[in-house]
Amino acid sequence: MFKRIDAYIRPEKTHAVKGALQNAGIYGMSFTEVKGHGRQGGTKLVGRSGPYMIDMLERIQLTIVVSAHNVDETVTLIQESAATGETGDGVIFISPVEDVVRIRTGERGAKAMTYSGDIDDRRQK
Amino acid sequence: MFKRIDAYIRPEKTHAVKGALQNAGIYGMSFTEVKGHGRQGGTKLVGRSGPYMIDMLERIQLTIVVSAHNVDETVTLIQESAATGETGDGVIFISPVEDVVRIRTGERGAKAMTYSGDIDDRRQK
Amino acid sequence: MFKRIDAYIRPEKTHAVKGALQNAGIYGMSFTEVKGHGRQGGTKLVGRSGPYMIDMLERIQLTIVVSAHNVDETVTLIQESAATGETGDGVIFISPVEDVVRIRTGERGAKAMTYSGDIDDRRQK
Amino acid sequence: MNSGDTAWVLVSTALVTIMMPALAFFYGGMVRRKNILSTLNLTIISMAVMGVIWVMFGYSLAFSDQGNGFIGGLDKMFLRGVTPDSVSGSIPELLFIAFQGTFAMITPALITGAFVERIRFKSYIIFIALWGILVYAPVCHWVWGPDGWLGHGAGVLDFAGGAVVHITAGLSALVFALLIRRRQGFEEDIITPHNIPYTVLGAGLLWAGWFGFNGGSALAADGIAALAVVNTNTAAAAAAVVWMILSWMDDGKPSVLGIVTGAVVGLVAITPAAGFVAPWAAIVMGALAAPVSYYAIRTIHKMGIDESLDVFACHGMAGLFGALATGIFATDSGLVSGHGIGQFVTQTWSVVVVGLYAMAITFVLCKVLDMTIGLAVTDKEEQIGLDVSEHRERAYS
Amino acid sequence: MNSGDTAWVLVSTALVTIMMPALAFFYGGMVRRKNILSTLNLTIISMAVMGVIWVMFGYSLAFSDQGNGFIGGLDKMFLRGVTPDSVSGSIPELLFIAFQGTFAMITPALITGAFVERIRFKSYIIFIALWGILVYAPVCHWVWGPDGWLGHGAGVLDFAGGAVVHITAGLSALVFALLIRRRQGFEEDIITPHNIPYTVLGAGLLWAGWFGFNGGSALAADGIAALAVVNTNTAAAAAAVVWMILSWMDDGKPSVLGIVTGAVVGLVAITPAAGFVAPWAAIVMGALAAPVSYYAIRTIHKMGIDESLDVFACHGMAGLFGALATGIFATDSGLVSGHGIGQFVTQTWSVVVVGLYAMAITFVLCKVLDMTIGLAVTDKEEQIGLDVSEHRERAYS
Amino acid sequence: MNSGDTAWVLVSTALVTIMMPALAFFYGGMVRRKNILSTLNLTIISMAVMGVIWVMFGYSLAFSDQGNGFIGGLDKMFLRGVTPDSVSGSIPELLFIAFQGTFAMITPALITGAFVERIRFKSYIIFIALWGILVYAPVCHWVWGPDGWLGHGAGVLDFAGGAVVHITAGLSALVFALLIRRRQGFEEDIITPHNIPYTVLGAGLLWAGWFGFNGGSALAADGIAALAVVNTNTAAAAAAVVWMILSWMDDGKPSVLGIVTGAVVGLVAITPAAGFVAPWAAIVMGALAAPVSYYAIRTIHKMGIDESLDVFACHGMAGLFGALATGIFATDSGLVSGHGIGQFVTQTWSVVVVGLYAMAITFVLCKVLDMTIGLAVTDKEEQIGLDVSEHRERAYS
């Protein structure tokens, strides 16, 4: 019914991704600063005694829970706005979410997920 | 069998939520600093050249893995202790967890989840 | 098909765990700084007016998404390299992941997960 | 006019000014990150507000000789009549004004440690302006004014402000803390410093700046200034060592926050005595001041008083101790040099008078502010943090 | 040679040197964390490059009397002929060289606020070297040189560098900002300061260091130096208070970043006037400088110009204001003391000349650098951050 | 007694004191966040312990003339007999004591860079106390004592502590690093600085403070002090520029950490020569010191020695280089001014003697401490971090 989308993106892409999602009416999301390691070997930094490799790079983990029917659109938006074409662009993981509770109201499930003006709301119009 | 509960709460509520859970015998949990975006549009800050909007607010992501039968109680405790009634209170997501491993002992599954004095232990008494 | 492994480990073990995983050909992973609370009650710090207890300890959350058939090996590697035998070693959670997308290429599923030289690649040889 | 003396007091003015960002960071490191800008700003605004007031009429109230033993006249408002050629001792009067002005700017800022993380900024700004006028200026006049009833009159010794600065600030802090509500979470001990390195930086710069504070109070570049600097350094060092030992014994490990607190306490304690006692006495005074403040902190805390950054314990108690010890160790008049108990008695009753006066005025100011604007922000504002709720700013991003 | 004067100018040299890390942190706090090292380094490298150039030939160009009214000779290259016994007024010439050298080191660094977060380091280093030689040294000679056509010739008053330092830097900053591309995200207002406490620390140390900047410019430890210090402190305080009020009224809350910006603006404005005006005038000048820069910032921002850290508004505009106000308030020649409009007129046309000259040279330098090396890094480098892309370093971990 | 000289040395005392928090932050920025308080504290405790020891008997051992060429007498213990009227040259003896005391306080702190992130605090505190007494005080006496066999006797030139401060500290650091175990992870190159801005702040304040260190060593406000300040500034600037070029060539980008390291190396190198050489020679010395330390760092690192913050390379090597170069460039006795090789020879053997002596004592101290208390914490304590394991504190939250 709901899916959790975790995207690991370049920090400098955060603004673009957020913009793309919001334009599409996807509002709820959370950003976490992480250090990532992947296909990209790492990067060379320079210290006092010369260069050294850093193999943990700064990445932003973007977590969005959406209704199942919005997964594809969301993933596509993220993938397109976050890609540069170079190693290190990151990955997106999709996993199941069983229920959603809105803290303010205690509402559960689909009700807790709907925003006025969000992607579903727009579709209906 | 296990569920993962991810709650995005206001930072100033962290202490209250932690207290409520502990009183109920729910001990294992992890807190992450995130920036969130949701129904709440953002907040106005003031810089040198005047006010500007920040649309990413500081939130704490609280992650708790519990046995399935404790989900409802846990969620209720979080929801009640984290709510202020104003936009921005946040959301709780419940997702499936298939297995649990305790690093210290290598134990798996239910065994890895039980604490002496925790919620289940108390129930039995 | 894919599993997400979330391990909460001691910060000082990060390097060892990362090394163990890489030696085995497991490359993709993300690290997040969290504060954790668990069986270990906390630790005593000293302030100006005497000692006080901290009940949230620094932990590293290690998130790795792997193909289902690699879960056991990955979990064992983490568990062994992160354990000290003392309370506070942490836990590992395994949860389902339904799909994986590589941002750079847009590839999905198994294809998005394979690295040349990674654990699966090595097995084939 | 002596150019060497002038040079030294000019620099001392700069050194005391450096103490202000130093104090701001000393305090700022101990609050939570959501209140760091608010805390820094309390000191900065004290500089700004008192800086203006001092020139307008503060200096005149404190140092004009056209008043009486209790308060100066208003003849030097806006520094009327003071020219670059006006002289005060061997230095330009304008320099005396500048140097003394820095004391007036930093003293109210010392109090801020009492109420960080919940003070309503509007109340604060009114408080310091009035406190500067009603407490600082008169007490300064009593002790250092040309015809002050305590200094000139009764012969109280206060080299660089044990009474004028630290006792007034420290005791006012206690009163303020008793009248403003405590911080949420204070009871549960969950308020932890967000950046102790800031506090260490502040303490380090305070240490150096204090050479200007105490040494500059000689108002000359001479042997007394040198004595004051030696004593200042020595007392800070001794108090830091003793504090380290105390925390090591009590808690099993030597606390860094404790060590730098010790250094500051040593600096406070030697302030009234800096130019009056011998270096060996500075060791003794520093070494004894440490336990005085150390146990005061723990006592206040146990009593459940949220005097948040221990201004009373560190400035009030160490200032009181230093003022009394001056009566004991002063080379020219103290007990141990065989001059009898007279100076000690004078020191004692005078600090009681100064302390009570500061507490009384602070009490009235706080009560009035509490009943009108309110001393503290709301609970919710406190939870959000004063940086956002009082200033709409975030310190870090 | 007077040892008191020498002592004071020695210290002033150290105080101005403290202003350089202070400036670096004042600016550094306002950039994003990915650019902090780059920003700090812009100031540090200005110290290094100008420090060497000054001894090589900068001092000679600025202060040798073997040139003409427009530029000094090259006879003092590598300080040839200057010995510890050489005297300049009542202090060693070597000390005059050191003190003036710190001005030459900090002035180009002021400009850096205009183009942080996107400047190409290679271009920057060439720019400041040439700017130091082509703008700073000549203007310094015009105003302060032994036979400078503006100071010695036309009687322009510039106590500590309103024109020489702040107008040259502030107006060059504007030109530079117009010629280099804006930062990505500037339009969307998403560039937020990463560490405002750094900015407060910087401002606090600048405040104290400025006593050396302005007070040391008396080149003696006397009543004028004291006057300069009193005025410096007072103007800073007044401007901080007024800025607080402005931001409180406009935005509902008093901004801490605003308050410290106000203090710096007050310091800038009083610079040309510090030893020439009475303390009451320092209050007025500080109080008026605040709105000048305050509205300048908002105007520049609204015009869509990414003059990133407001060097033009804070240094250029406040420097201009201060230079003109000197013609109004100067005790010995200003308008309000009844000396007619003469000084004001001189001040006016001279700052126009200095401003236009600095802008013209900066324009040419920027254009040439833009066409050759490029002024800004690539978009991608900017996104990654200059610390990594220009220095292969990470500030924090 | 000259008030101008007194003013300048008073301030120099404050400036050297500012160098101590500066040093703490210079070092602290380069360690990991879990060890920042520990690292800062190493310097603070050196201030405290040596501050007390200096007054107790350190000064007497170093400067009393009642001893012999190798060590002073104990007649001035607790500064017995020294009054505000006692004079040393043209300044109060108390001031000489204070100024020299700051040198004794900072020198042991320099060594701490060698063993940060693993030193056992208890061992450290014993080490510095003994090192201060057994190495610093005697060497100080040899070189600067009234009848010291190196300075007064052999005519060694050491203006502000090339041998006394930097060679003793730098060579002791090397020995210490060889005797304490390396940090875990040193081999894998995974130990990265946690806050380079702290290091930049430290370097900036060190730069300014060094004017007091070197300039104050003239013990007068005169042309020699001015010369020392010009040279200090110039050498720092030149070394920073050269280091920038070296790192730019080697690694493709100019390193900010490298640039500020270069500045500090320039400051070290000029220290023994500051008042003896001409400014052009300061450029040469700064420019040459940079590669000396630059390649020393890389060599030591390649040899697998974990001399963690490069004290040997930056202080030892640059100190040695500076001491030798003094024999070459000294205006009154050096090689290039045509005074033959005599001074250079004296410089050479004297620094060898001082270096060997410091190394020998440090070796014995370390061995004894290692066999008793242990030099390093346990592996587990190191992993947890020294802030928690040695002080039960957390720097940030």
Ligand SMILES: Nc1ncnc2c1ncn2[C@@H]1O[C@H](COP(=O)(O)OP(=O)(O)O)[C@@H](O)[C@H]1O
């Ligand atoms: N299997 C994985 N599990 C968790 N995080 C991953 C995984 N693979 C990649 N990541 C995250 O994605 C980031 C980018 O991955 P990387 O392989 O470098 O990108 P690319 O696929 O473009 O080569 C990593 O730094 C890490 O944070």
Ligand SMILES: Nc1ncnc2c1ncn2[C@@H]1O[C@H](COP(=O)(O)OP(=O)(O)O)[C@@H](O)[C@H]1O
């Ligand atoms: N769909 C979502 N996915 C991930 N995080 C979310 C989502 N919706 C909300 N959040 C998190 O919850 C926080 C509060 O959400 P918000 O919508 O502002 O609260 P409210 O429901 O009370 O209006 C957000 O800042 C964000 O961190």
Ligand SMILES: Nc1ncnc2c1ncn2[C@@H]1O[C@H](COP(=O)(O)OP(=O)(O)O)[C@@H](O)[C@H]1O
């Ligand atoms: N149920 C849980 N949900 C989420 N995180 C947990 C849970 N249990 C433990 N953790 C994380 O693991 C860390 C270590 O757990 P702890 O119980 O102290 O270890 P141990 O099992 O070795 O006693 C905690 O600090 C927390 O971050």
